[in-house]
Amino acid sequence: MEQPGTPDFDYYPCDHKINHVEYTSHALTLIWSDQRTSQYHACWLADNDAGSAVTNTLTREREIDFVDMPGDIGIQQASVSDDGTLNIAWTADWPESRFLPGWLRAHDYSNDPMPDDGLRQATTWNINDLTEPPTTDGTEILRDDDVLEAWLDNLAQYGLARLANVAPDDGMVADVVRRIGPIRPTNFGFTYDVKTKANPDSNAYTDMALDSHTDLATREYQPGLQFLHCLKNSTTGGAGTMVDGFKVAEDIRVENPGVFEILSTWDWTFTNRARETDYRWVTPLIILDRDGQLSELRMTAFLRGPLAMPFDRTEKAYAAYHYLVEKIREPQYRLRFDYRPGDLVAYDNRRILHGREAFSSGEGERWLQGCYSERDELRSRLRILARNRRAAIIGTK
Amino acid sequence: MEQPGTPDFDYYPCDHKINHVEYTSHALTLIWSDQRTSQYHACWLADNDAGSAVTNTLTREREIDFVDMPGDIGIQQASVSDDGTLNIAWTADWPESRFLPGWLRAHDYSNDPMPDDGLRQATTWNINDLTEPPTTDGTEILRDDDVLEAWLDNLAQYGLARLANVAPDDGMVADVVRRIGPIRPTNFGFTYDVKTKANPDSNAYTDMALDSHTDLATREYQPGLQFLHCLKNSTTGGAGTMVDGFKVAEDIRVENPGVFEILSTWDWTFTNRARETDYRWVTPLIILDRDGQLSELRMTAFLRGPLAMPFDRTEKAYAAYHYLVEKIREPQYRLRFDYRPGDLVAYDNRRILHGREAFSSGEGERWLQGCYSERDELRSRLRILARNRRAAIIGTK
Numbered sequence: 001m002e003q004p005g006t007p008d009f010d011y012y013p014c015d016h017k018i019n020h021v022e023y024t025s026h027a028l029t030l031i032w033s034d035q036r037t038s039q040y041h042a043c044w045l046a047d048n049d050a051g052s053a054v055t056n057t058l059t060r061e062r063e064i065d066f067v068d069m070p071g072d073i074g075i076q077q078a079s080v081s082d083d084g085t086l087n088i089a090w091t092a093d094w095p096e097s098r099f100l101p102g103w104l105r106a107h108d109y110s111n112d113p114m115p116d117d118g119l120r121q122a123t124t125w126n127i128n129d130l131t132e133p134p135t136t137d138g139t140e141i142l143r144d145d146d147v148l149e150a151w152l153d154n155l156a157q158y159g160l161a162r163l164a165n166v167a168p169d170d171g172m173v174a175d176v177v178r179r180i181g182p183i184r185p186t187n188f189g190f191t192y193d194v195k196t197k198a199n200p201d202s203n204a205y206t207d208m209a210l211d212s213h214t215d216l217a218t219r220e221y222q223p224g225l226q227f228l229h230c231l232k233n234s235t236t237g238g239a240g241t242m243v244d245g246f247k248v249a250e251d252i253r254v255e256n257p258g259v260f261e262i263l264s265t266w267d268w269t270f271t272n273r274a275r276e277t278d279y280r281w282v283t284p285l286i287i288l289d290r291d292g293q294l295s296e297l298r299m300t301a302f303l304r305g306p307l308a309m310p311f312d313r314t315e316k317a318y319a320a321y322h323y324l325v326e327k328i329r330e331p332q333y334r335l336r337f338d339y340r341p342g343d344l345v346a347y348d349n350r351r352i353l354h355g356r357e358a359f360s361s362g363e364g365e366r367w368l369q370g371c372y373s374e375r376d377e378l379r380s381r382l383r384i385l386a387r388n389r390r391a392a393i394i395g396t397k
Numbered sequence: 398m399e400q401p402g403t404p405d406f407d408y409y410p411c412d413h414k415i416n417h418v419e420y421t422s423h424a425l426t427l428i429w430s431d432q433r434t435s436q437y438h439a440c441w442l443a444d445n446d447a448g449s450a451v452t453n454t455l456t457r458e459r460e461i462d463f464v465d466m467p468g469d470i471g472i473q474q475a476s477v478s479d480d481g482t483l484n485i486a487w488t489a490d491w492p493e494s495r496f497l498p499g500w501l502r503a504h505d506y507s508n509d510p511m512p513d514d515g516l517r518q519a520t521t522w523n524i525n526d527l528t529e530p531p532t533t534d535g536t537e538i539l540r541d542d543d544v545l546e547a548w549l550d551n552l553a554q555y556g557l558a559r560l561a562n563v564a565p566d567d568g569m570v571a572d573v574v575r576r577i578g579p580i581r582p583t584n585f586g587f588t589y590d591v592k593t594k595a596n597p598d599s600n601a602y603t604d605m606a607l608d609s610h611t612d613l614a615t616r617e618y619q620p621g622l623q624f625l626h627c628l629k630n631s632t633t634g635g636a637g638t639m640v641d642g643f644k645v646a647e648d649i650r651v652e653n654p655g656v657f658e659i660l661s662t663w664d665w666t667f668t669n670r671a672r673e674t675d676y677r678w679v680t681p682l683i684i685l686d687r688d689g690q691l692s693e694l695r696m697t698a699f700l701r702g703p704l705a706m707p708f709d710r711t712e713k714a715y716a717a718y719h720y721l722v723e724k725i726r727e728p729q730y731r732l733r734f735d736y737r738p739g740d741l742v743a744y745d746n747r748r749i750l751h752g753r754e755a756f757s758s759g760e761g762e763r764w765l766q767g768c769y770s771e772r773d774e775l776r777s778r779l780r781i782l783a784r785n786r787r788a789a790i791i792g793t794k
Contacts, residue, residue: 007670007703008668008670009670009671009672010675026712039708041711041712041715043711043712043715044703044704044711044715047701047704047715048703056600056603056605056699058596058597058603059597059598059599059600059602059603059670059699060670060671061599061600061670061699061700062698062699062700062701063600063605063699065608065698065699065722066698066715066718066719067698067718067719067722067723107703107705109703109704109705109706109707109708109711110708112705113705113706113707113708114679114705117677181584181674182582182583182584183582184581184582185579185580185581185582186579187578187579199455200455200456201456202456202458203453203456203458203460205456206453206455206456208453208460211462218773219771219773220618220621220771220772220773221617221618221771221773224617265687271405273404273405273406273456273457273458274406274457275406276781277578277777277781278407278776278777278780278781278784279773279776279777280514280776280780281773282511290662301459301462301463301464302453302456302458302459302460302462303458303459304444304459306404306441306445306504306506307441307444307506308504308506308509308510308511309506309510310506310510311436311506311507311510314438314440314441314506315423315438315440318438318440318441318444318463321463321464322463322464325462325464326464374616374617374618375617376615376616376617376618376676376678379675379676379677380674380675380676383675383677384673384674384675387675
């Protein structure tokens with residue numbers, strides 16, 4: 001049972017009451033039992049009305065856009081009912097609205113214009129911080145939500161998290177990832193087998209070492225998440241390596257701002273080289289968001305296409321690239337681990353650079369099975385797991 | 398048979414010969430039979446060597462990164478063979494390289510640092526330019542590459558292209574999209590049926606009108622391509638509508654730069670409202686790339702979450718939103734068309750806003766089947782179709 005009076009399917013337990021309401025036609029102020037003051041605009045309240053005049057009660061999606069409400073809508077009267085909800089009568093010809101205090105408190109943009117959604121914040125690391133992938137026992141991963149949440153919490157925070165003892169069965173990685181959300185298929189398939197192949201269509205399918213890289217840098221969207229499940233490993237060598245690309249980029253930004261500027265603004269080309277597909281993408285190697293924060297790294301030496309920069313930038317660009325690669329290779333950044341059958345490693349492919357050491361394919365068998373998904377699915381699943389806990393609180397009140 | 402001497406699987410027919418070569422240790426100049434002059438750096442040439450010292454001849458991916466070549470690599474001697482290829486001997490201890498003239502000409506960054514990959518450039522439109530979706534007969538879409546290419550060329554250019562007479566069979570849309578590349582599954586499934594449902598999890602599954610919108614604005618990546626295939630339609634109403642969001646944005650940029658600034662820099666929240674998923678994304682409504690060019694629109698009124706902006710921006714933000722919605726609704730932008738069984742409409746979901754008028758679900762049956770894919774797949778398929786033509790030219794020479 002969802003709570004009535006909210007425009008979504010979530011739960012909003014609240015330890016505080018609305019003690020006092022003040023309003024003008026344009027805005028409303030609440031004073032809470034803990035003395036906190038919250039303000040809301042009339043237009044914002046009208047826009048977020050959970051009632052059937054605005055919100056479809058089946059889909060909980062908005063039926064009437066704000067633009068189609070009376071242009072002169074304003075607060076005529078506001079009061080708190082005995083059950084604690086806020087009731088608003090409007091100046092225009094428009095049905096009354098009611099708002100749950102817990103929902104209002106959770107969306108108090110006057111005090112916090114970027115409310116915390118409860119997900120773990122990313123923390124960058126090198127091998128002084130992490131000496132092995134954060135690990136959760138995965139025996140019960142298909143059944144136990146606590147195991148799922150512990151694993152995903154690590155993935156949200158470190159961009160890297162391992163499950164141990166996941167049944168080493170063909171197809172198991174897909175079953176595990178479906179616990180989070182849909183898999184993202186690519187030209188390499190729905191899932192893919194990382195084994196040596198007679199006629200490889202990627203260096204990944206040989207026994208050579210792979211330098212630290214992101215996957216599918218050739219695409220408009222690099223997959224947000226990658227999963228590798230070890231089914232068999234009796235070869236020598238082939239250790240996995242992980243580098244927190246955000247940590248490397250942060251350090252370059254401090255140590256060599258000129259190189260950082262080049263790496264984060266000049267465009268490189270990535271191209272795949274295949275018989276049936278021809279993906280290309282042009283992008284800086286370090287991608288910042290509009291606020292200058294690290295958003296993504298693109299780094300796959302074996303998929304770099306011919307550099308196509310203005311002529312006089314070319315040598316400088318190669319020098320910056322050289323600097324970046326040497327930095328990524330510094331041992332302080334490289335977390336190294338063995339793949340044991342049953343290990344399932346997940347990482348943020350837009351932040352973490354993964355690689356492997358060479359192995360001897362003549363001596364034994366090595367079989368990793370992998371797939372991709374998106375960071376959206378990780379965040380959605382963590383929010384739903386938290387929502388389920390809130391539902392339990394509401395249910396017992 | 399691919400051409401030897403290129404670091405990829407493409408074909409490089411060339412009508413021009415290298416007449417003359419000049420070089421220093423650091424750079425090389427070619428003078429072609431048509432008098433064009435091209436320059437290349439030594440580091441660039443070494444980095445793009447297609448020989449087995451650098452490139453894996455099976456995968457055509459780079460095996461040795463530039464960083465691992467001799468630091469002092471420079472041109473010792475350069476000459477053109479009788480067969481027209483350029484041969485380079487290096488100053489360092491490194492195997493000789495050879496380059497095909499067609500490949501060198503196609504990657505002449507000294508004259509064109511952003512080479513044209515042959516894809517149709519996007520052109521924006523309103524209903525003075527297009528009165529119906531550009532349409533190709535799709536009877537042979539599963540067999541005929543020319544039909545595929547004609548359809549996809551329109552999609553690349555207009556962001557909107559229709560096939561007519563595609564067999565109205567369940568699952569056909571997936572077969573057609575697989576001609577381009579992998580389908581992107583979402584929480585709505587691999588494909589989805591747009592019909593009225595008893596317990597809808599989206600407004601799309603009701604019979605109500607849907608304002609012009611993009612799909613999945615709640616995700617880190619809105620799907621690049623959407624496909625809707627009409628299998629049945631005996632209802633009244635329900636016309637499809639398409640608006641070129643880039644055209645609207647271009648016009649706002651000129652007519653009201655202040656509003657454009659707000660729409661392209663202030664963050665809005667999109668949230669889906671579902672029982673099993675909780676996707677959220679924070680983004681401007683108009684998204685520009687680093688050069689200020691239009692990159693994407695995000696616009697789904699029924700998935701707008703509670704606005705979470707600094708308090709003093711809120712009323713201005715609503716006013717800008719109001720302006721945008723009214724602009725999108727201007728009849729000059731709204732291409733309107735009927736869904737006939739057999740029609741399959743494709744559009745760029747990051748550029749084109751789609752919608753529908755209300756229909757009467759009591760009177761007949763309306764069944765659209767849809768799925769998503771990415772713009773990467775469109776571009777890759779068009780390049781491969783063009784590559785196949787180049788192969789034919791090489792084959793007959």
